[in-house]
Amino acid sequence: MPLGSTITFTRCAGILTFMTCVCVVPRSSLAQRVDSARVAPGRTRVDTATRVVVKPPLSPRRAFLYSFLVPGYGQSVLKRPGAGALFVVTESIALAMLRESRADLAEARALQRDSIVVIGVDPATGQSIIQRNSYDQELVNVRRGHVEDWVAFIFANHLFAAADAYVAAHLWDLPTQISVERGKRGPVLAARLQW
Numbered sequence: 454m455p456l457g458s459t460i461t462f463t464r465c466a467g468i469l470t471f472m473t474c475v476c477v478v479p480r481s482s483l484a485q486r487v488d489s490a491r492v493a494p495g496r497t498r499v500d501t502a503t504r505v506v507v508k509p510p511l512s513p514r515r516a517f518l519y520s521f522l523v524p525g526y527g528q529s530v531l532k533r534p535g536a537g538a539l540f541v542v543t544e545s546i547a548l549a550m551l552r553e554s555r556a557d558l559a560e561a562r563a564l565q566r567d568s569i570v571v572i573g574v575d576p577a578t579g580q581s582i583i584q585r586n587s588y589d590q591e592l593v594n595v596r597r598g599h600v601e602d603w604v605a606f607i608f609a610n611h612l613f614a615a616a617d618a619y620v621a622a623h624l625w626d627l628p629t630q631i632s633v634e635r636g637k638r639g640p641v642l643a644a645r646l647q648w
Contacts, residue, residue, distance in 0.1 A: 509531070509622050509625045509626070510530055510531060510532075510625070511527060511530050511531060511618075511622050512622065513619045513622040513623050514619075515527075515622075516530070516531060516615075516618035516619055516621065516622035517615045517616070517618055517619040517622075518615070519618065520540070520611075520614040520615045520617065520618035520619075521611050521612070521614070521615035522611075524540035524541060524543070524544045524610055524611055524614035524615075525537035525538065525539075525540040525541040525544070525614060527614070527615070527617075527618030527621070527622070528540065528614070528617065528618055528621065531618065531621050531622060531625055533621055536617060536621070540610060540613070540614040540617070543610050544607065544610055544611075547603055547606050547607045547610060548607065550603050551600065551603040551604065551607065554596065554599040554600045554602075554603050555600055557596045557599065558593070558596040558597055558599070558600050560588075561588050561592050561593045561596045562593055564588035565588045565589065565590065565592075565593055567588065
């Protein structure tokens with residue numbers, strides 16, 4: 454077979470394959486529908502030079518410092534009275550308990566050196582009863598531990614209040630709506646955020 458006839462046969466086979474695909478493949482199907490989704494509008498650029506930027510009442514650093522020094526103060530400036538009241542109440546209870554623990558420690562230290570010995574006679578057995586001082590070094594150590602615990606709790610309250618104020622200063626203009634609603638299986642926490 455000459456070379457020219459092979460090329461012609463190959464061209465004819467390619468054309469026949471193309472024509473078969475065009476004729477066999479349906480152009481539209483009855484099951485197909487037109488897409489009904491709307492096309493989103495193009496994004497518009499916001500000119501940041503003319504946009505009004507509202508600043509928070511406190512910078513995050515200053516809010517952290519205010520609430521670290523006086524728990525609840527940064528929250529009150531950021532108009533979060535519920536959170537501020539929580540930190541103030543926690544601080545007052547902790548200070549009252551610290552005062553009470555210090556008084557107990559002072560009492561244990563003062564009576565540790567006391568030599569209270571009560572000698573009596575048991576009427577049933579007739580034996581002598583000796584009661585020694587119960588304020589020993591172990592009790593002093595326990596009460597010192599209570600004082601240290603309350604000091605650590607107060608420091609943690611200051612730190613948590615400062616961290617809360619720092620985050621609140623960053624998110625002060627984020628519109629949130631949080632609610633607890635009754636669901637079929639119990640309470641449901643719902644949060645709505647607008648972007």
